[in-house]
Structure formats: C-alpha cells, structure tokens
Amino acid sequence: MKIYFVLGIGLLLSSCSVNREVVGKYASQKNPNIFEFNSDSTFKYEFREFHLYQYATGRWKKTSQNTLVLNSTVSSATIPVKISKLDDVDLNRTKMTIDLRISDGMDLSNYKCKVFVNKTLFRITRCDSLKFIEIKSGIQQLSFQFTKEPIVITSNLISLPLSTEIISNPPSNFAVNLTFNDTLFSYRVFKDEVVKFRPNRIEIFNPHLKQWGHIYKVPDSSNIFLRLK
Incomplete structure (x- = not known):
C-alpha cells in the first residue's frame, strides 16, 4: 500500500x-x-x-x-434566428419583418447584411434598412450574413463576416428576430x-x-x- x-x-x-x-x-x-x-x-x-x-x-x-x-x-459564432408566424397569409408571396439588434456596437448603419434565399444572394443592404422584405417566389431556405463596414473608418482592423442559422421552409408571413453582440465579429x-x-x-x-x-x-x-x- x-x-x-x-x-x-x-x-x-x-x-x-x-x-x-x-x-x-x-x-x-x-x-x-x-x-x-x-x-x-x-x-x-x-x-x-x-x-x-x-x-x-x-x-x-x-x-x-x-x-x-x-x-x-463562446462555443459558436453562428447567429441564432428566432421566427414567429404572423397573420395575413398570401400564398403568392412571402413577407417578413426583421427585428435586428447588435448589442454594444455602433449604429446599425455601420453594418451590412446579405440576404440569401434558396442559397442565392437576394439582397445586400445596410442594416438600418433591413426591416421588411417581400419575396414573390416561395422560400425553401433563408439565411443572413453580416459584415462590419463603418461609414466613418476609425480603425484599420478588419473582422470576418458572421452568418446566421439556416431557416428552412418558413411560413408565408413571419417575423425574424436577430440579436447578437458586436464583439462576435472578432x-x-x-x-x-x-x-x-x-x-x-x-x-x-x-x-x-x-x-x-x-x-x-x-x-x-x-x-x-x-x-x-
């Protein structure tokens, strides 16, 4: 012993x-x-x-x-997405409202968003304009990609883009909620x-x-x- x-x-x-x-x-x-x-x-x-x-x-x-x-x-850099079904269904088109919040960061105008529909780039816009999207064809897959692109550049450091989870077969009329922290970019x-x-x-x-x-x-x-x- x-x-x-x-x-x-x-x-x-x-x-x-x-x-x-x-x-x-x-x-x-x-x-x-x-x-x-x-x-x-x-x-x-x-x-x-x-x-x-x-x-x-x-x-x-x-x-x-x-x-x-x-x-x-932090175990994942993929941004989670919350969706909720809304009334006023239109089978001929898809409507979505978007509530985006980037915590501890700059004004939303300093970020850009790429919207991908069915794996194809649908739109690029400044995030302060990302509030409502209407798509005439059906959506099998929907995702977003965000980049940090300040209007007034104060630093020479750059960061990589962030992507969201993929939304599969969303309803015809729905709301999207996206919330993440600015520090996630780096x-x-x-x-x-x-x-x-x-x-x-x-x-x-x-x-x-x-x-x-x-x-x-x-x-x-x-x-x-x-x-x-």
Whole structure:
C-alpha cells in the first residue's frame, strides 16, 4: 500500500509540474497566434495578421504529456434566428419583418447584411434598412450574413463576416428576430482544438497551410496583447 501511495504522489507531482510548465505567455514574430495559459486552466488568445484581428478566452486541459485541448468561452459564432408566424397569409408571396439588434456596437448603419434565399444572394443592404422584405417566389431556405463596414473608418482592423442559422421552409408571413453582440465579429471559436506542447513552446495547426506552426514562450512581463489585458 505504501508503494502505491508513493507512486500516486509521484504521478500527481509530475502532473502538477507539467501544468506549471504550460503556464505562461507564448508569442512569435513569425506566427500571428498569441496565447497566455493561466494556472487556473483558463487562457487568453489573440490573432493579428495584416489588418485581421481575432481574440478568444476559454479553458485549456492537458490530455496527455504533450497535448492540450482548448475550448473557448463562446462555443459558436453562428447567429441564432428566432421566427414567429404572423397573420395575413398570401400564398403568392412571402413577407417578413426583421427585428435586428447588435448589442454594444455602433449604429446599425455601420453594418451590412446579405440576404440569401434558396442559397442565392437576394439582397445586400445596410442594416438600418433591413426591416421588411417581400419575396414573390416561395422560400425553401433563408439565411443572413453580416459584415462590419463603418461609414466613418476609425480603425484599420478588419473582422470576418458572421452568418446566421439556416431557416428552412418558413411560413408565408413571419417575423425574424436577430440579436447578437458586436464583439462576435472578432471572436475566434475553439472547440476541442488540439495544441501540442513542447518545452518552452507550443505548436498550433494551420488548416490553410496544412502544417504545424511554433509559438515560443516569452517572459511573463512581456506585453504581447493588443486589446486583452
């Protein structure tokens, strides 16, 4: 029994040691991904390449001696859609009213929306004009895509577009409710994403280049983040 107890303590100490080795800041001039892993198993992340900016917060977990798994606080960047059926049905055309709210952001005029009907682009409009749409033909699928395009540009940072869930076979007359936060435009979702851990560095997979990139550990005093604290 004493032997097993000693072995158990040894394994525990070894695990704690590896966790302490992971904790710290990681950044590299040759890699746009920046991480900070904290001792409470949380992490912070930023991505900066040219004018594209992304960030995330979440939790990390060591699944093996050399492997970490990351899950962000926000689990999906797909915008949920709520619809409600209205009266005044017209079988020859589809009518929809749209209630759009972008929290903690700018005026709706600073965002654009693409409306897709049956997988085809139907309309592009500034979001302050996105209140009512009438379509003469039937709708089998409906979705929206939003971009952040300020009328007055105050920053050179850009963000990726956001898409909604797909609405299938909506009624002839219905209301659409869309609510999301402006910060989602710059959010990077991690879902069970694997990161390799090596002494004084981590490796993250680039799906576009189809290769692993190295990010090296830097001193804790390093000011590596652009917006996160």
